[in-house]
Amino acid sequence: MKTQHLLLPFALLGMPTAAIPAASCWGYSGESAPENWSKLDPAFAACEKGVYQSPINIRNAIKGKLPPLSLSFTAKKNALVHNGHTLQINVADGDKLRLDNQDFTLQQCHFHMPSENLIDGKSYPLEAHFVYRNDQNQLAVVGVMFVKGEANTAIAYLLRNLPRQINVAVPLTAAFSLASLLPKNKSYYRFSGSLTTPPCTEGVRWLILRQPVELSAAQINAFSAALGIRNNRPVHPLHGRMVVTE
Template sequence: MTRSYEGKGSPEHWGELSEQWQTCKEGMYQSPINISHPVSANLPPLDFNFHTNVKSIVNNGHTIQITVHDEDDFLLDGQIWNLKQFHFHSPSENHINGQRFPLELHFFHANSQGELAVLAVMLTPGKTNPALDILLDVLPTTVHQEQALQQDMMLEKRFPQDKHYYRFSGSLTTPPCTEGFICLVMKRPVEASHAQLARFARALRNANNRPLQPLHGRQITE
């Protein structure tokens, strides 16, 4: 049985599909979540540095993943977190105050100890975002064909000007659902036109969002 987002391999069965995937059903710090009632911790705006010099892009059958050269980072808790790859979920996995968005970008970062932090950015229908076209133009049309790229996407332009975020402890949203992730979700979404959002959804082919998971008393800070 292979994992999927519908049918017998769907998210509610992930924990039973493999011994190694039990955290998917037994974990207490699972992602995604509905972000509401955050506690104020005066988190400063995130100071990041994103050229997103892209190395390769692939539709791996679950998402479209873009691997970048190791040169983008941000500082958090006094440590440097390096961007490794980013990918998409359509519709969004996390919700903000009960609101789901058409698209969520996940930027995976690691520190020198190999700990992981995921930075999520929501996309919302609005004005056409010319910066997104660079990305849309290279989206793969076939599955499992990794395509080498050499492109500076300057993704920073796609980030909201307001760099405040929510923070909580979460997990991978795909098996093995490993916990211990720092999850950061930018408060402000990025606008994209309906046509642009539709192109992302078409490239992904199917919805690839894991359903919301219980908070189990976790605190969300802002």
């Protein structure tokens, strides 16, 4: 299905869910909801048949010797786009994750409302996913949880630069760094999982930061209105997987 450009209201408040067209055949409600993804396309079979699927409820984490998280943010060419499924920051160059003695390069950062992963059964109003890829085409995702609290300057900047059309990107200035979306404490949980969207590919290395980042109630409401949909896939069983933490 070809995505149509949709002119978004300037204020983006109270935008109805129906105003957001699907960017492809899958979505989050009705016949295209997560429980039906595997029926929409043979390429999505893992969404039902996969064993190690994401998101999960993070609990009973095992203490392990996890190395400090090694992240670098140097990219200067970022852009914000609404692709019909999420608000996404596209990154052109530079940002790196050093993991398992390999370099992973940041591909994009996107958001889910409410959070997809849970921590000890707790849902968060917003979760950011930083998606990385290495030279072997393997994926790693760094997840950041957001909680209601003080206003967040990075979120405020994104809200001031919201795209007005689906799939039409808004360039972000060089002064904006994705590092501003991360907490100071980089301790994390680690587990193996999958993409949380079709084709639900497994073998993804998941790193969820333990310390959440604050944003205000007004920012939560504005971000929700800008997103226009609830875009969280339900949690999946661990099936024997271990969650490791520092």
